[in-house]
Amino acid sequence: MERINIGIFGRVNSGKSTLMNLLTQQETSIVDPTPGTTADVKTTVMEIHELGPVKIFDTAGIDETGILGAKKKEKTFSALKRSDIVLLVINENNPVYKNDDYSTESEVLSFSEKRGKEILIVYNKFKGFPCIREAVSAKIDGRNKYPYIELELSERSNYSKLIEFIRKNSKLQPAKTPLLPDMDKNKIVFLNIPIDEETPEGRFLRPQMMIEEYLVRRFVPTFAYRMDLGKARSIIAEESAGEKKRFDEFITHLNRNGKLQLLITDSQAMDIISKWTKDAHYMVTTFSIVMINFLSRGNLELFVNGARSFKDLKPGDKVMIAEGCNHDRKAEDIGTVQIPKKIEAVFGKDAVQVDHYFGRVFAEYEKLKEYKLVIHCGGCMLDQQAIASRMEDLIESGVNFTNYGVLLSYFQGEEALNKVIEPFGLKV
Ligand SMILES: Nc1nc2c(ncn2[C@@H]2O[C@H](COP(=O)(O)OP(=O)(O)OP(=O)(O)O)[C@@H](O)[C@H]2O)c(=O)[nH]1
Numbered sequence: 001m002e003r004i005n006i007g008i009f010g011r012v013n014s015g016k017s018t019l020m021n022l023l024t025q026q027e028t029s030i031v032d033p034t035p036g037t038t039a040d041v042k043t044t045v046m047e048i049h050e051l052g053p054v055k056i057f058d059t060a061g062i063d064e065t066g067i068l069g070a071k072k073k074e075k076t077f078s079a080l081k082r083s084d085i086v087l088l089v090i091n092e093n094n095p096v097y098k099n100d101d102y103s104t105e106s107e108v109l110s111f112s113e114k115r116g117k118e119i120l121i122v123y124n125k126f127k128g129f130p131c132i133r134e135a136v137s138a139k140i141d142g143r144n145k146y147p148y149i150e151l152e153l154s155e156r157s158n159y160s161k162l163i164e165f166i167r168k169n170s171k172l173q174p175a176k177t178p179l180l181p182d183m184d185k186n187k188i189v190f191l192n193i194p195i196d197e198e199t200p201e202g203r204f205l206r207p208q209m210m211i212e213e214y215l216v217r218r219f220v221p222t223f224a225y226r227m228d229l230g231k232a233r234s235i236i237a238e239e240s241a242g243e244k245k246r247f248d249e250f251i252t253h254l255n256r257n258g259k260l261q262l263l264i265t266d267s268q269a270m271d272i273i274s275k276w277t278k279d280a281h282y283m284v285t286t287f288s289i290v291m292i293n294f295l296s297r298g299n300l301e302l303f304v305n306g307a308r309s310f311k312d313l314k315p316g317d318k319v320m321i322a323e324g325c326n327h328d329r330k331a332e333d334i335g336t337v338q339i340p341k342k343i344e345a346v347f348g349k350d351a352v353q354v355d356h357y358f359g360r361v362f363a364e365y366e367k368l369k370e371y372k373l374v375i376h377c378g379g380c381m382l383d384q385q386a387i388a389s390r391m392e393d394l395i396e397s398g399v400n401f402t403n404y405g406v407l408l409s410y411f412q413g414e415e416a417l418n419k420v421i422e423p424f425g426l427k428v
């Protein structure tokens with residue numbers, strides 16, 4: 001689901017968690033006078049009637065020092081990168097603020113500006129203390145650029161004022177990137193789902209479910225097919241011929257009167273699909289390409305350019321393979337087996353170093369520069385903001401990036417690559 005991400009930032013004890021609880025109207029985060037109570041990013045998703053579906057991050061104060069402070073800060077900045085709206089909380093009654101250099105606030109503001117975030121300032125008004133908002137705001141926002149509100153955050157009845165403040169000052173709407181280009185309701189989309197050993201029983205994988213639901217919801221008929229990849233790749237001619245015959249018969253049957261409009265395959269079957277659909281008049285693409293185009297908000301072209309830079313790799317270069325989740329890995333896993341094998345076949349054993357990053361944690365910003373190419377999965381377990389944050393880090397670091405589906409198609413030649421990006425109006 002496409003949501004707006006709202007991140008809460010500021011110094012320790014400024015009232016960030018109190019703000020989280022005011023927004024969610026419950027004890028989502030622990031609130032305590034001990035500085036540094038929130039150590040990790042606390043995430044919650046909810047529907048705010050006036051704003052729609054949102055994801056909210058409560059973060060650790062970024063003014064904490066020491067090794068632990070640095071670790072917390074890194075997590076906080078990772079949430080900042082994924083936020084659409086930045087709520088900067090300032091405890092306007094904190095006497096420390098009077099003679100401060102405001103480096104904490106400046107750091108949040110300048111980074112947020114650089115990354116194009118919407119910035120809103122929340123002055124937390126602790127009852128009974130003298131207010132120094134004007135003095136503070138003159139220093140951090142002299143030109144009154146950012147919308148601000150003064151509120152006692154621990155007062156639950158301030159909920160409506162806070163929501164109204166966000167709603168009034170935010171121009172954001174959840175992005176509406178179509179998952180697929182317009183499809184004809186009277187023609188079929190063929191879904192090739194090989195179901196390998198890694199596929200959990202009882203459900204399809206997220207991209208497969210999302211695409212099937214998206215099409216059926218729009219009255220576009222789908223045909224789900226399980227290709228036996230073992231047989232299709234078999235060195236026993238009869239076995240592969242038998243599997244091809246089964247595939248061809250279904251395709252011919254479905255494609256009577258040109259009724260087949262698109263075939264979407266699992267990326268790992270691209271070696272077979274590109275051969276077996278060479279002369280096809282219907283379009284072909286992969287689940288992972290559909291996903292990365294959607295998650296990158298239509299920026300598939302950047303991933304195509306990255307795939308084409310594969311040929312420029314040289315011995316001694318480093319490549320990163322990044323996946324958005326941790327899953328059980330079996331024999332023919334794309335990230336740990338298929339792609340590293342191909343790299344070895346092209347550049348020689350140990351010539352190009354391959355590192356892996358799995359899960360929500362992406363490589364530290366400083367480390368990214370070491371890589372010549374980042375190869376990312378479909379990213380179905382991540383949201384658009386997480387993909388955007390990774391892409392921005394990579395673009396700033398000057399590192400090329402591509403995606404499983406795009407690269408595996410590129411390995412089949414330029415013609416195969418053109419074929420899978422054609423549905424998105426691209427051509428190399
Ligand atoms: N009276 C009053 N107390 C508040 C208000 N906001 C926060 N506090 C108190 O200030 C203390 C810190 O609040 P938190 O919300 O935990 O602050 P935080 O920014 O999340 O702090 P860390 O997680 O340590 O970074 C708690 O004791 C809160 O009860 C307020 O509006 N009025």
Ligand code: SF4
Pocket residue numbers: 323324325326327377378379380381382
């Ligand atoms: S996040 Fe990546 S590795 Fe995990 S299931 Fe989705 S596409 Fe596969």
Ligand SMILES: [Mg+2]
Pocket residue numbers: 016017018029030031037038059
């Ligand atoms: Mg907190």
